[in-house]
Amino acid sequence: MGSDSFSAESVSMLQWLPENIASYGPRMDAVFSNIYYIVGVWFLAAEAFLFFCIIFFRRRKGRKAAFIPGHSYAAMAWVLIPAILVLGFDLVMDHQQVPVRREIKEGAPAADQTVLIKGKQFVWDITHPGADGKLGTPDDKETMNQIYVPVDAVVGIDLQSEDVIHSLWIPNMRFKQDVVPGRSIHAWFKAIKTGDYKIGCAELCGVGHGNMGGWLHVLSAQDYQKWLKGELASAN
Amino acid sequence: MHQPILTEHHEAAHAEHHEPGFIGKYIFSVDHKWIGVQYTVTALCFLFFGFCLMMLMRWQLAFPGEPLPLIGNLLGEGMPGGVMLPEFYNSLGAMHGTIMVFLGVVPLAVGGFGNYLVPLQVGAPDMAFPKLNAASYWVYFVGGVIMFASFFVPGGAANSGWTSYPPLSVIATAGQTWWLVGMVFLITSSLLGSVNIIVTIVQLRAKGLSFFRMPFLVWAQFVTSFLLLLAFPPLEAAGILQLMDRVAGTSFFLPTGLVVSGAAMTNAGGGNPILWQHLFWFLAHPEVYVLILPAVGIVTEIIVNNTRKPLYGYKTIIYGILFLGFMSFIVWAHHMFMTGMGVTMSNFFQVTTMIISIPSVVVLTVLILTLWGASIRFTVPMHFALAFLPMFAIGGLTGLPLGLTASDIYLHDTYYVIGHFHYVVAPGTLFALFAGIYFWYPKVTGRMMSRFFGKLHFWLSFISINGIFFPMLIQGIAGLNRRLYDPTFYTHGAAIQNLNVIISVCAWCLGAAQLIFVLNFFLSLKFGKKATDNPWDSTTLEWATPTPPPHGNFLHEPVVYRGPYEYSVPGMTEDFLPQHVPAKA
Numbered sequence: 001m002g003s004d005s006f007s008a009e010s011v012s013m014l015q016w017l018p019e020n021i022a023s024y025g026p027r028m029d030a031v032f033s034n035i036y037y038i039v040g041v042w043f044l045a046a047e048a049f050l051f052f053c054i055i056f057f058r059r060r061k062g063r064k065a066a067f068i069p070g071h072s073y074a075a076m077a078w079v080l081i082p083a084i085l086v087l088g089f090d091l092v093m094d095h096q097q098v099p100v101r102r103e104i105k106e107g108a109p110a111a112d113q114t115v116l117i118k119g120k121q122f123v124w125d126i127t128h129p130g131a132d133g134k135l136g137t138p139d140d141k142e143t144m145n146q147i148y149v150p151v152d153a154v155v156g157i158d159l160q161s162e163d164v165i166h167s168l169w170i171p172n173m174r175f176k177q178d179v180v181p182g183r184s185i186h187a188w189f190k191a192i193k194t195g196d197y198k199i200g201c202a203e204l205c206g207v208g209h210g211n212m213g214g215w216l217h218v219l220s221a222q223d224y225q226k227w228l229k230g231e232l233a234s235a236n
Numbered sequence: 237m238h239q240p241i242l243t244e245h246h247e248a249a250h251a252e253h254h255e256p257g258f259i260g261k262y263i264f265s266v267d268h269k270w271i272g273v274q275y276t277v278t279a280l281c282f283l284f285f286g287f288c289l290m291m292l293m294r295w296q297l298a299f300p301g302e303p304l305p306l307i308g309n310l311l312g313e314g315m316p317g318g319v320m321l322p323e324f325y326n327s328l329g330a331m332h333g334t335i336m337v338f339l340g341v342v343p344l345a346v347g348g349f350g351n352y353l354v355p356l357q358v359g360a361p362d363m364a365f366p367k368l369n370a371a372s373y374w375v376y377f378v379g380g381v382i383m384f385a386s387f388f389v390p391g392g393a394a395n396s397g398w399t400s401y402p403p404l405s406v407i408a409t410a411g412q413t414w415w416l417v418g419m420v421f422l423i424t425s426s427l428l429g430s431v432n433i434i435v436t437i438v439q440l441r442a443k444g445l446s447f448f449r450m451p452f453l454v455w456a457q458f459v460t461s462f463l464l465l466l467a468f469p470p471l472e473a474a475g476i477l478q479l480m481d482r483v484a485g486t487s488f489f490l491p492t493g494l495v496v497s498g499a500a501m502t503n504a505g506g507g508n509p510i511l512w513q514h515l516f517w518f519l520a521h522p523e524v525y526v527l528i529l530p531a532v533g534i535v536t537e538i539i540v541n542n543t544r545k546p547l548y549g550y551k552t553i554i555y556g557i558l559f560l561g562f563m564s565f566i567v568w569a570h571h572m573f574m575t576g577m578g579v580t581m582s583n584f585f586q587v588t589t590m591i592i593s594i595p596s597v598v599v600l601t602v603l604i605l606t607l608w609g610a611s612i613r614f615t616v617p618m619h620f621a622l623a624f625l626p627m628f629a630i631g632g633l634t635g636l637p638l639g640l641t642a643s644d645i646y647l648h649d650t651y652y653v654i655g656h657f658h659y660v661v662a663p664g665t666l667f668a669l670f671a672g673i674y675f676w677y678p679k680v681t682g683r684m685m686s687r688f689f690g691k692l693h694f695w696l697s698f699i700s701i702n703g704i705f706f707p708m709l710i711q712g713i714a715g716l717n718r719r720l721y722d723p724t725f726y727t728h729g730a731a732i733q734n735l736n737v738i739i740s741v742c743a744w745c746l747g748a749a750q751l752i753f754v755l756n757f758f759l760s761l762k763f764g765k766k767a768t769d770n771p772w773d774s775t776t777l778e779w780a781t782p783t784p785p786p787h788g789n790f791l792h793e794p795v796v797y798r799g800p801y802e803y804s805v806p807g808m809t810e811d812f813l814p815q816h817v818p819a820k821a
Binding site for chain 2: 013014016017018027028031032035036039042043046047049050053054057058059060063064065066067068069070071075076078079080082083086087090091093094097098100101102104105106120121162163164165167169171172174175176177178180181182183185198200201202203204205206207208209210211213
């Protein structure tokens with residue numbers, strides 16, 4: 001956001017979006033800004049017309065309201081043309097964003113490694129594969145509420161819940177997926193920037209719902225190897 | 237069209253009970269007008285109560301963990317030392333939603349306005365089934381008492397959200413059982429009421445009142461009643477299934493192998509928690525239109541009356557809401573895009589969701605175009621009705637990124653969603669309902685409400701309500717999720733905590749502004765200017781009755797000669813031509 005210049009970006013509500021760290025994030029953010037500007041222009045135009053009417057057609061002495069029943073097809077066109085325009089915009093937005101949804105929810109590339117995340121009231125139990133890169137072997141590393149992943153790697157996530165519905169939410173990763181008991185749901189992401197990012201639960205899961213959070217630690221490849229060996233200073 | 241059999245039956249019934257005693261007249265009345273008033277007053281009380289729950293929550297959200305001064309200590313177990321417990325916070329959240337929707341807005345919009353206005357606007361002496369009508373109110377009342385009483389059961393009121401998703405709701409404290417029983421009553425009440433409105437509109441229209449001469453409000457109530465009638469039964473069934481899961485050891489919504497707090501649940505097995513969500517939203521999405529359509533009906537009547545013009549495209553808007561009603565049944569799963577549903581299914585619901593925006597655009601365009609060439613009177617109801625237009629537009633437009641499956645991944649279950657639907661329901665529907673109260677108050681009571689206090693109420697409400705819901709859109713974009721006991725727990729929440737303080741202050745100001753309305757409402761009963769039979773120079777049939785209308789409504793059986801909105805007809809000296817006035821020869 002430009003601090004000293006007035007630009008579309010500096011008045012846009014999208015400046016509040018947190019920094020993106022997901023490989024697919026720019027495409028999702030593009031969906032946002034398209035909707036935002038189409039809707040914004042449409043809204044301002046409609047409100048400008050509304051305020052014009054309210055001011056210009058206020059009751060004034062000696063002027064009677066016009067008798068316009070609007071029954072004719074020509075009159076209906078004034079209603080239907082905006083509606084058709086909106087439908088057009090709707091379908092364009094539909095069309096633009098379906099591939100993004102497909103990429104995120106169904107387009108999981110072959111995972112470099114898979115992390116098992118189990119939700120329960122009110123913690124995330126996380127199982128990382130050890131040096132062998134496989135889950136279910138003795139060198140698995142288990143943590144509570146802390147996810148460790150290497151940067152620039154496709155991370156598969158198996159989501160399970162043992163009690164109620166939770167929802168894993170990582171704002172910077174543009175990631176959200178409900179965790180439904182009785183199912184194992186596969187998801188994925190690929191971080192493109194190292195750092196520590198907040199994770200949380202987005203589905204009301206009981207009295208401790210508000211505190212069911214933790215951190216996603218995106219590490220460089222070297223740091224990740226150090227963490228696996230237990231040599232990283234900040235590792236828990 | 238005119239049904240002599242039913243009408244004769246009615247007249248006979250009226251002749252028998254013409255002068256009911258005190259209890260028959262004011263408590264167990266079967267007069268649609270008094271039942272409408274009962275609904276209205278009860279629903280307004282519940283709306284204020286539901287709003288109080290939220291004003292309490294806003295303290296915790298603005299100042300997490302700090303004791304509430306003055307009244308904090310009076311609120312019992314939920315707030316030891318004045319500090320709110322998370323259990324109590326969750327109860328307040330669940331009950332705020334439940335009360336506002338099922339005990340506030342629907343009973344006010346359909347039970348209050350529908351009951352009072354539909355028979356008057358179709359020229360009928362009463363509803364088709366007056367006793368069923370009374371039963372509908374009393375079943376609603378019992379449901380309300382059960383919901384209210386649930387605050388006092390061990391563990392407090394229901395605390396699993398107004399959506400009551402299992403398995404959480406199945407393992408929740410006893411308040412959830414009360415919630416389910418209360419819901420069964422409320423749903424039953426709505427079903428009784430909606431059947432009555434449909435039959436009244438189909439069978440009891442006055443001579444000459446064809447379907448396409450009905451005021452738009454009657455059309456809106458007609459479509460609304462069909463939505464209630466067709467969408468509520470699945471939730472009633474689902475509610476009973478969940479009740480069985482809780483009290484009878486069944487497992488409709490519990491999957492195999494459920495472990496709660498480290499212990500295996502013995503009765504869990506074979507159920508599916510997602511099934512509840514489908515059944516719930518199969519009601520709860522049409523329910524959104526149940527909240528909006530009567531409001532659109534009210535706003536239309538008021539805008540037409542105060543522009544002194546016919547409605548621009550009467551048939552267009554009617555076809556619009558018929559389409560809207562139909563479409564509202566096939567969009568429900570857009571509330572469930574995060575449950576793991578495949579792209580094939582999410583695409584279908586996304587496209588239907590985009591398409592349902594079209595009739596909403598038609599409705600708003602018709603109303604805005606009606607202003608073109610008008611001679612607008614800025615009465616108090618017109619203030620609220622005009623404000624409805626941009627507020628409903630914000631509510632609708634902010635829904636787009638939620639209806640699109642990719643952007644919904646980010647925004648789902650954030651404060652953005654709360655901002656979005658409140659724009660539809662609070663400054664949207666509730667403003668329309670206020671408009672309606674200011675507009676029909678003189679017909680109901682025989683007195684006008686104060687213009688000055690009405691406008692004061694409007695401006696204070698308008699400013700503060702936007703101060704509440706607009707910042708929520710920003711909170712959501714910043715990633716703050718919903719239903720958080722302490723929003724500062726997340727770093728991205730703590731960074732924008734100042735917004736929560738602003739929102740809370742605005743909420744309390746909004747609460748204070750409603751006291752102006754309450755005073756105006758009661759003081760005008762005694763001190764308001766006397767109203768004439770038709771104080772707004774309106775054209776529809778309810779203004780052809782004496783003010784206030786007597787038992788049986790009309791002094792003579794009304795006959796309708798024209799459409800509902802003949803304003804500023806060329807060649808006439810007066811700028812309105814009522815439906816029941818015969819054309820001059």
